[in-house]
Amino acid sequence: MADLLETATKAESFKTLLTLAEAAGLVNTLKNPGSLTVFAPTDDAFAEIPATTLASWMQDTSKLKRILTYHVVSGDVRSDDLNQIDEAPTLEGSVLAIDASDGVKVNDAHVLQEDILADNGVIHVIDKVLMPALVAVE
Known part of the structure; x- marks a missing residue:
């Protein structure tokens, strides 16, 4: 079996999520042993967010990291x-x-879609990008 990063890459419906995870410096988190659960928004879910907002997230890696880690649960x-x-x-x-x-x-x-299994956890596919309460939406 593959790790979470490889599993998400093979699924081919998480290109935006993977690009943002790389920009936020979360690649190692998704590759590390241990167990994580990722609620992964599809590319269609990210398409609902204005391109200017996504671009601003890419510039503010601390905000981007908070948004993305809000989609991850330990275990x-x-x-x-x-x-x-x-x-x-x-x-x-x-x-x-x-x-x-x-x-x-x-x-x-x-x-x-539930229970896409990986060596170091599980992915559940979701239809929206989740926003933590303390992160203002632009």
Whole structure:
């Protein structure tokens, strides 16, 4: 099996996420052994964000890192776990709301695909980019 970075690269629907992760210096985080859960927005989800906003994030790597680490939870949180919890602490420091009452939602994003397994964790595909509360949207 491949690590999270290789798994996301092979999926070919996370090009924007991977580009931003590289810009934020998070490549090693996604390659490290240990276990992480990534709620990965698709390229379509990032396409909903204005190009000027994405460009400004690329210039502000500290903000970009906060946004991206808000999509990552420590540990291997699979679909069975998502159905039993109502929140999950992120690497960014905030907490994601999990709602499995009608499909699985993370904050206001729908989980499109669950349990893409990697050597060092799991990826859940989501349809929106999540924003931590303390990061202002431009």
